[in-house]
Amino acid sequence: MKDTPVRPQDRFLVFGAPQIEQAEIDEVVDSIRSGWLGTGPKVARFEEEFKHYKGAPNAVAVNSCTAALHLAMLASGVGQGDEVITTPLTFCASVNAIIHTGATPVLADVDPRTMNIDPARVQEAITPRTKAILPVHFAGRPCEMDALCTLATKNELMIIEDCAHAIETEYQGRKSGLFGDFGCFSFYVTKNVITGEGGMVLARDEALAARIKVLALHGMSKDAWKRFSDSGWVHYQVVEAGFKYNMMDIQAALGIHQLRRVEKNWQRREEIWRRYNEALQDLPIGLPTDADEDTRHAYHLYTVMVAKGRSGISRDEFLSAIQEQNVGVGVHYLSIPEHPYYQERFGWKPEDYPNATRIGRETVSLPLSPRLADSDADDVIEAVRRVLQG
Numbered sequence: 001m002k003d004t005p006v007r008p009q010d011r012f013l014v015f016g017a018p019q020i021e022q023a024e025i026d027e028v029v030d031s032i033r034s035g036w037l038g039t040g041p042k043v044a045r046f047e048e049e050f051k052h053y054k055g056a057p058n059a060v061a062v063n064s065c066t067a068a069l070h071l072a073m074l075a076s077g078v079g080q081g082d083e084v085i086t087t088p089l090t091f092c093a094s095v096n097a098i099i100h101t102g103a104t105p106v107l108a109d110v111d112p113r114t115m116n117i118d119p120a121r122v123q124e125a126i127t128p129r130t131k132a133i134l135p136v137h138f139a140g141r142p143c144e145m146d147a148l149c150t151l152a153t154k155n156e157l158m159i160i161e162d163c164a165h166a167i168e169t170e171y172q173g174r175k176s177g178l179f180g181d182f183g184c185f186s187f188y189v190t191k192n193v194i195t196g197e198g199g200m201v202l203a204r205d206e207a208l209a210a211r212i213k214v215l216a217l218h219g220m221s222k223d224a225w226k227r228f229s230d231s232g233w234v235h236y237q238v239v240e241a242g243f244k245y246n247m248m249d250i251q252a253a254l255g256i257h258q259l260r261r262v263e264k265n266w267q268r269r270e271e272i273w274r275r276y277n278e279a280l281q282d283l284p285i286g287l288p289t290d291a292d293e294d295t296r297h298a299y300h301l302y303t304v305m306v307a308k309g310r311s312g313i314s315r316d317e318f319l320s321a322i323q324e325q326n327v328g329v330g331v332h333y334l335s336i337p338e339h340p341y342y343q344e345r346f347g348w349k350p351e352d353y354p355n356a357t358r359i360g361r362e363t364v365s366l367p368l369s370p371r372l373a374d375s376d377a378d379d380v381i382e383a384v385r386r387v388l389q390g
């Protein structure tokens, strides 16, 4: 019995499996039947509804959060000779987007309690070349936006929030993505609202939002997508060398209905989060810190810390053992300075970012999709117990 996995192989619990309902399927089919697959009216609707959900002045849909970050920086003139400060505990996309503007990324270590960028380390990293701070609301927990905004104002820096984990996040009553100049969101398949691949930029400034829209579609003049619509022939002009970063209507078809369930899904993830907290508290692992007062956590990732000394098993042994129980898990993230490209190019060393490095070596993300039934969550708990208790 003991050798039988918690779940059979044919019921492998896929990490981050999306919850897709009939409404999304019908909307996608509607797009396919209409023949309008590319950027069109559904993208415009999704932008409007996202803008409304966030209470933002301007929103531009793109095909990834990476594109959103890249264009937010380009549109506001970040480039060669500039520095942008970000966290070492993030997905490579946050750093790569900075590199692709021509600017230099600078890392500021995280606070070990929140796992978010530490404002004190940001302050130390500011130089005359610093142009922007790019905070990541890791796992859905808001960064210390008060301190970061004060630093930004004092040093005349832009703030570009990486909200890939943080659609529902709030800090002292204010919503993520609205603190600085731009907020960038991801609708990748494991995220809290999914379109398969997809992203959104919220921009404070209307002119910069308009520029992002142009840059996202080859640099063609405004509303170039309408050139194939029935509203008559429209000539477009290329006004800059842009990118192919536009969102498709098929993607927006998913996003529109996902967004309508965003709060319901948040509640479900919060329930699972509490279930894990209660059931795992006696085990020799670190559990995520609760949300701070006057903040809203988006509950995107439930991360536990596994360290050989405390847990009796290394993190990587834990990963293998839990997969053998047919429970899929994730690692968010091996810290940025662990990767050879960044070591070679920037000379970054893991030991210079001790908090992010330790977290990156110990962290394991357990499944937290709203699609999980209570019995699935219980399987995860049982799998963790078996792996730790033998």
Ligand SMILES: Cc1ncc(COP(=O)(O)O)c(C=O)c1O
Pocket (backbone or CB within 6 Å): 063, 064, 065, 066, 067, 090, 091, 093, 094, 136, 162, 164, 165, 185, 186, 187, 188, 198, 199
């Ligand atoms: C923190 C963070 N930033 C950026 C991204 C990039 O998002 P996308 O895949 O939509 O480009 C991700 C994706 O996983 C992420 O987790």
